[in-house]
Amino acid sequence: MRLRTLARKSVDAVLAPFHQCGHLSLGEEVSQLEHALQCAWFAQQDNAPSHIVVAALLHDIGHLLTYTETGAHPEEGDRNGYHEKIGAHFLAQHFSDEIVKPVRLHVAAKRYQVSTQESYRQSLSAASYHSFLLQGGIMDASTCHAFESSPWFADALLLRKYDERGKQVEIAESGFSQVDLNDFYELLIQHTRIVKERNTYA
Numbered sequence: 001m002r003l004r005t006l007a008r009k010s011v012d013a014v015l016a017p018f019h020q021c022g023h024l025s026l027g028e029e030v031s032q033l034e035h036a037l038q039c040a041w042f043a044q045q046d047n048a049p050s051h052i053v054v055a056a057l058l059h060d061i062g063h064l065l066t067y068t069e070t071g072a073h074p075e076e077g078d079r080n081g082y083h084e085k086i087g088a089h090f091l092a093q094h095f096s097d098e099i100v101k102p103v104r105l106h107v108a109a110k111r112y113q114v115s116t117q118e119s120y121r122q123s124l125s126a127a128s129y130h131s132f133l134l135q136g137g138i139m140d141a142s143t144c145h146a147f148e149s150s151p152w153f154a155d156a157l158l159l160r161k162y163d164e165r166g167k168q169v170e171i172a173e174s175g176f177s178q179v180d181l182n183d184f185y186e187l188l189i190q191h192t193r194i195v196k197e198r199n200t201y202a
């Protein structure tokens with residue numbers, strides 16, 4: 001099978017949950033699809049590295065996978081759905097660590113920033129603060145230090161910035177022009193594990 005065909009299969013598998021249940025909203029006023037598109041768009045506007053744009057688009061896919069599998073709200077009953085772990089595990093089939101690790105750590109990045117910056121807590125949406133409590137809440141000093149030592153620390157914090165930004169109802173005021181998943185299709189292809197590995201050994 002040709003390289004591009006394999007890469008397309010990967011990307012189609014990754015986008016399927018957004019097509020199936022991107023309409024889902026989890027306590028925010030925007031749907032999961034709108035949130036994903038806004039996060040990726042803001043990352044592009046900032047000229048963030050392209051792997052961060054991809055991570056921003058896909059970081060909450062774990063919520064959609066849980067919903068697709070169970071038909072239940074991923075955080076029903078005030079439970080932690082561990083969406084960052086579910087999402088990272090799934091994405092690891094298709095993308096390399098530069099995308100998978102920040103996705104895996106975007107919840108830790110929130111906990112870290114609430115734990116170390118007085119003002120960060122105030123910047124969280126109500127839903128994001130609620131999930132913060134379910135996800136473990138404040139980090140102790142040694143956990144903060146361990147997280148700071150991670151090679152993915154900076155990327156996880158950068159992804160978190162777009163995660164919090166991409167929840168805007170009045171998005172037109174930010175200059176957001178309507179984008180859809182197809183606008184990111186080629187970028188996703190270029191970041192698939194199979195294309196990356198081919199480029200590495202070419």
Ligand SMILES: [Fe+2]
Nearest residue numbers: 035059060163
């Ligand atoms: Fe998010």
